[in-house]
Amino acid sequence: MNVYDNLIDPLPPLIVLNSEDNVAVARSRIDPEVTGEVLGVRPLSRIPRGHKIALRPIPSGSPVLKYGQIIGFATRDIPAGEHVHTHNLAVGEFGRDYAFCVDARPVDPVPMDKQAHFMGFVRPDGRVGTRNYIAIIASVNCSATVSRAIAAHFSAPGVMERFAGVDGVIGLTHSGGCAFNTKAEGYDYLTRTIAGYATHPNVGGVLMIGLGCETNQIPELLKRERLAESDRLRSMTIQAVGGTRKTIEKGIRAVEEMMPIVGATRREKVSAAGLTLALECGGSDGYSGISANPGLGHAAGLLIRHGGTVILSETPEIYGAEHLLTRRASRPDVAEKLLERIDWWRDYANRNRAEMDNNPSHGNKAGGLTTILEKSLGAVAKGGNAPLEAVYEYAEKVTAKGLVFMDTPGYDPVAVTGQVAGGANLICFTTGRGSVSGFKPSPSLKLATNSEMYRHMSEDMDIDCGTILTGLESIEELGQRIFNNMLATASGQQTASEELGYGDNEFVPWQVGAIM
Structure with missing residues (x-):
């Protein structure tokens, strides 16, 4: 038993993310003999923190819903109260409503005379x-x-x-x-x-x-x-x-x-419009899409309102959630280019005898993530709600303002190398398991999805986002705190990874093609 499991939490032990969901996420570990009935459901077994529990019976072959979206399909009948994970949930094919541009909403810009500032090198x-x-x-x-x-x-x-x-x-x-x-x-x-x-x-x-x-x-x-x-x-x-x-x-x-x-x-002194922020997640867990990623999404939205640029990437880790981005594309050609990159990845995976659902990793699954669809839906939250303005290929120089997407692998060092090559001068990296890398020459802020890991690895983490899970902060309050940390870091405040000397070994260009 760990420290977090002994905390007395006044909040409900289950997190329901959308009224249509048929699973909920355990806020902390659930023991049937201790917790008892929750939200009208009696747990049938121990549910690890960050993992899913069925809120109602889910017949074999039926979709499992989280965030109001499909994260996979039941591989057998799942009774209410059962732990939902790799033993009874898997990816399956289904149609997506790409609905180009229907959810794109104009950004409300902050007037020039009220924009945030930082101290940078022009x-x-x-x-x-x-x-x-x-x-x-x-x-x-x-x-x-x-x-x-x-x-x-x-x-x-x-x-x-x-x-x-x-x-x-x-x-x-x-x-x-x-x-x-x-x-x-x-x-x-x-x-x-x-x-x-x-x-x-x-x-x-x-x-x-x-x-x-x-x-x-x-x-x-x-x-x-x-x-x-x-x-x-x-x-x-x-x-x-x-x-x-x-x-x-x-x-x-x-x-x-x-x-x-x-x-x-x-x-x-320069405007925050001079910031190009790389969004990255690594060592994700079941809380990533609930705490750190939505908080970072709000901070990303603030930066965009102040005139800055935000780069979302990791194409294999938006797979299954790409329809959320095509719906927010500012123009049809932007949505079409994103889907072209998804198709390229399907072919690339097939050529290399891989599957798009080879992701999540061992650590992701231990933290509660079961399928790539679930992981992707949480990962996309890092981009907030701004319109998608452009799609770039790997390491292309980013010139657009607002939210953009860069085609990269999900492997963190390769992905961030491409983003930095594109011009990212600051990185926000969310992690639930405890990723520790840095990415010189750009400083990288580490955002912990849960307070237990933040305390356990306090020397490596910069921001505790577990406050969302304990009710100490709203997503908006966390987002503002992240944004303030971004400005301080851009002005020279050292990040944890910089103080520990990380960043010299994470330059990893993407190697594609035959080496002869």
Whole structure:
């Protein structure tokens, strides 16, 4: 028994999310001999916290409803009071009403003179940074060790004290860069991702390191992505410089020469419209769609009202809930593009002998999520209620304002890498099981879906969203608190993952296609 199970909770032990639902969610663990009858239902067995209980009999083959939506179908007769999970619930095919644009409602913008502000780094192109890093970017896995060695030099105690105004030097390395087809989509993804980080508003200077003989040639990458070397963007290859040690030494000198240029930029007061927020969830549980995700959705709506941009992603984790987004699309072509990406994923999964319902993960299921449909319905809540303005492919630069969608895998490091490459200068990451990753150069706020995990992993979490479950806050109050934390973080307040040193290992470009 854990601490949370011993708490005396004055609220009903079951959470009913919609009047049409035939299941409810256990607010805390339910023991039949202790809890007794709840909402007219007598539990037939122990129900773990965050898990589902049948409110009425559900015949075999009938839809199971949560959030007023189908999350799957009963695989056998389920009596009222039974635990509903993987042993009696599974995904099935059914029609969806995509109804393009019928639920799109105009956003009520906050007047310019009343917009919220933060202290950010204004770049020459007008975009705003929330951090000021120098990035060492490897063009290929073969230059990863050298790139990390250069970055590691500047993490030694006392070194950065000589360079005011720079938040640090990060080594962005990956496992690809060679033995692939330069005419295929995988090459597009890699070069777009590298270019997105090289031009990111949180990056003031860049050093690209190659081996020299790789497929992903730096000169071709720069030409392809319309980049040019300058005092803020330099490159070198290990073979041309003369080996590992010489390249590390030359790279350190190059970064030191950039330091005063990058450090000369100072924070200044800017509108919240300068924020591009990446929405992410990982290690989700049965509370994600009830507490943290709706709270974040309200905060996202506030940011959009203040002129900012919000990126929802993880295509496999909106599968089954995509109709909620097509109904909120601002234009039919936006809805059509979203469905095109869903179709691409169906084909992609089939080609790789996978199924869209391979998600949720082990941890998701232990936390109460049973099907991808259930997970997706909760995940979409992160986007709030704003109209969907645009759909982007992986790592494309985001230029639209308001709520947009980026096509990414559900795997957190790959998804966020694409969002950051697209320009996200801040991340809000909801978690019920306790994800701990960070994503330099963009700070990542961790939002705990339940108070027990927040207390247990307090050094890794930034915001306790379990207050929704205990009735201490409304979704609107939580959303405002998240929004205030976003502004403080954008102004330089360190997140838990930053203080713990996370963010150097989560640069993971999406590898698609044959590696030869």
